[in-house]
Amino acid sequence: MAPLILLCLALMPVIISVSSVQVYAAESAGNLELPDQTVRTHLKSYLDRLDRLDASSSSSRLEIDGQLQRFYRVLDYRVAWTNRNAIKRLVEVIAESVDDGLKPSDYHYDEIRDFAQNPPESPALKARADLLMTDAIFSLLSHMRLGKVMPRSLDPNWNIPAPKPGVNHDQSLMMAVMGGKFPEMISSLRRSSPGYLPLRKALASYRKVVGEGGWQSVYQGPQIEKVGQVDRRMPLIRQRLILSGDLSADAPLAKTNALPADSSASGVAPAPPIPPAQVYTQELFDAVKAFQQGHGLSVDGVIGIETLNAMNYPAELRADQIRVNLERERWHSKIFGRTYVMVNIPAFSVEYVQDNVVRWNSRVIVGKPETQTPVFSAQIQSVIYNPQWVIPSGILVKEAIPAIRKDVGYLDKHRLTIVDSKGKPVDPNRVNWSQYSKGGFPYRLVQASGDDGSLGRIKFNMPNRFTVYMHDTPTKPLFERARRAYSHGCVRVDRPFELAELLLRNPETWSLPKIQAAINTGRTRTVPIPVKVPVFFLYQTAFADGGKVSFRDDIYNRDKELLGALNSNKDRRSVEEAAR
Template sequence: MTGFLTRRTTVKYLAAGALSAALPGLFAGRADAAVTAMKQAIAEAAARDEALSAFYRARDFKPIFVGKSDSRRRGALLKALAKADDHGLPGSAYDAEGLKGMMKQARTPSDRGRVEVEAAKRLLDYADHMRSGVLNPRRVDRGLVMDVPRYDRTSTIDAFSKSNPQAFLKKLAPRKPEYVRLQKEKLRLEKLLARGGWGETVQAKALKPGQSGGAVVQLRNRLIRMGYMRKTATQTYDANLQSAVQKFQVQHGLAPDGVAGASTLAQVNAQVEDRLSQVLVAMERNRWNARPLEKKHVYVNIPDYHVDIIQNGKSTFRSRVVVGKNTEDRRTPEFSDVMEFMVINPSWYVPRSIVTKEYLPLMKRNRNAAGQLQIIGRNGKPVSRSAINFAQYNEKTFPYSMKQPPSKGNALGLVKFMFPNKYNIYLHDTPSKSLFGRETRAFSHGCVRVHKPFDFAYALLKAQESDPEGFFQSTLRTGRERRVDLREPLPVHLAYYTAWVDPKGRAHYRNDIYGRDRTIFRALQNAGVSLRAVQS
């Protein structure tokens, strides 16, 4: 039977041919089933997240992380999450290694669908934290009243899916030079922490030039490690050590007298961990205020006790200020607004809280107390004190307001600078000049008192008056209250930074006068942010 097939062989070949013909459809069916299983898993995993559900629904539940062509996105995301700690973010919350393991272990289409959504969630958390901060400031401290923009989650992941993934993730960090400088200072401190810090603390209450001994050596060694002086074997508080102390004092907001008094030694003995926590908080604050500041603006850093007019990144005017006292109802809040006008020879309309809590108790004991203030009735006219029975009123029922007419002794001084806001906070002059000579200047009811208010006024009027000083002084001499509008309203930022790095790379630190940094750092720790030591 050569040349002929047996019946059994014929059947075998026919079956093989039928199967071969059917294979493309069979494989397609299996592939379709796998795609369907993955899409269903994505839909189910994203169902409770409205933003992700909307995103995946719009793309028919196709993946962006776990598909065969998604390796660049996977790699970019995992790399960014792994470096989250470099930004002072809670790296453990994104768990790059855990996500990587989940991706490797995902065997079935359903597993990959669930991992897809998990990766998307971590992307969105990371993006939100990087652009707007880990914390919501209003939930951390009542004094943190700034408005922080939060970006739409659906738009965020949609933009990521259509962008170069590495470029997109890189651009999430605040695009501000000061943020980059803080990040470098963070790494420097982490390396110092790994090497044991700045060494032995200074065991003395105070040291001054000319002294010698063990405590002077401790001070010398600590300042050498901090980078304020070169290595030396001297055991005496000599001119070089005095110069190093002065440099240290300048960068810590202390009077640069070259004497290591109690306040200076307290700062010298601060630990690396203390400074690192301040930097982490400052980076978080930069994320809350991620938008670059205007080319020209007024800037008050509350813990630094100074106001500046900043133009093109440089200070064109600077003055000491007094800020709110560290009590719950007097701390100066942090927010931004726009300065619209100044008032020369202002009246002081006493805030209701001060009227009822401070002056009413005084006037109950002596109706003539606070005699510099007028009592104002509901019709807006002055009322004689002799016509008022102060004893019958309390904080809630007292029906009068109080006002101090323009004068040199006016609580607002001779000029105030207004950026109308619901917190009733503004900048102003003051007759209490002695407070500006102190290192710690937190004494006001919340407003910001300016040491050089006239010079501040001249600097503001320079943009609209050919002779700003002459205009101001002639208006002042009238003794009458006058509002002067700024033709170019100026943004005002009341900020709170206890750590920053100047353009020359010098780190500056200030005291946490309201305890806000301490509160923020605790909240960051609760969110997963931690101090870390980095080997060089």
């Protein structure tokens, strides 16, 4: 049976059920349309033209265009938007997309609003209006479900598959338009990720601040280090902390009787009184620490250069940062199951979620900007005690071989052994190191396990083409730093034994003491975990955190490119051009 006939049969119940809704709604509005052959001819012509334009379209645009073709084919190219109330609601829904960090212009907002206010008369304009309205809702639903920007267009290494539409997706789209269900469907998509609505709310708050002129910059000066210190910048700092929600607007000022003495020795004019608003109070100190926590800074209450730089970052740019991360939330909304491990690269953090509950979190060290930790997904399959480290090819060519050429003692210093393909040791003095400066090294460099080994005492095995893993580290003091981008791309984990215990799920066999005992033997051992656990390495520079939104530095400079793609109108133009 032909595919079109199958599709028609599949959609017939939907068409029958929604037609009554449409006709009833149209009749009640006094706007029942009769079939117009000329309008149908224009619609088919526009869709044929759109099909020809698809040769230069993105994959996401192609998917939406395919939906449009199937939708109108089932309707036999009749108009779908005959209910004036539905059109009015469509205008409202498109306008609301700005609160999701999207651009209403991507959904033909101005033109559809004009159509709603002044219904078109000519068959060509009727067909254009109908096609643009259907495209608007299909595009908005697609962008809310998967994101407007395809991640792979920005990152060729992206390997996280987008969730596929359900088997009844075309029926859902038919119901969205013909049954007027699109507002409910879009609203439900906003709830598909727990971090989405807090970011959306924060976007509105920051845009309100921008609309009121933003916040006043706090000029640099001496560090403000302790409670009771007096500084003329304190009123500006207070106001800034109120705007970010870290300080209550009615937080008390310093009490006059608690201020330093205002007079000096006898015969000297009394010193001017100290304004209470200039005093660093305990409430301000606690608010500064909360601000530092929310911006990935050292949480010490000291107002220095880094804290003031974060306070002075313009509200408009923070709003853009939230927009970018709302898009990333849309990318991620349906990729997680109930149990997974998630690393947030710019937040230098990792968490283990089991049955939708965060069971464990910790600090991590990620790749330097020149050796970035990639965004990808894999599966943790086993835990390796006392792992040996095989030097990856990139480090081998760029660092190890050049260092060995200068001093063969590099091998002993770093506890490295040369082994051949059969695992047999090779005498370093018999290797012509200068021959392999550009690659082609026929051996492996293996570092012995131990407390001083680069992988520490434990490694989480997650096969992937990037050769990136999570592991222990001997450089534990680095965890105390706020900014922790120091690795060659792998992720070093603080308190990794705790994560191993949770993943192994067998406290009788693999409790923390028993894991430690196995490691203390010094023997390398691989222990499969009972159920493979997905692990996601993601990049979120703004995210929900305990009811608030936290911000992190864009350590790999990825936000700007994504913001540019969000602001692009390239995909929208093909439909508007086809319907001219």
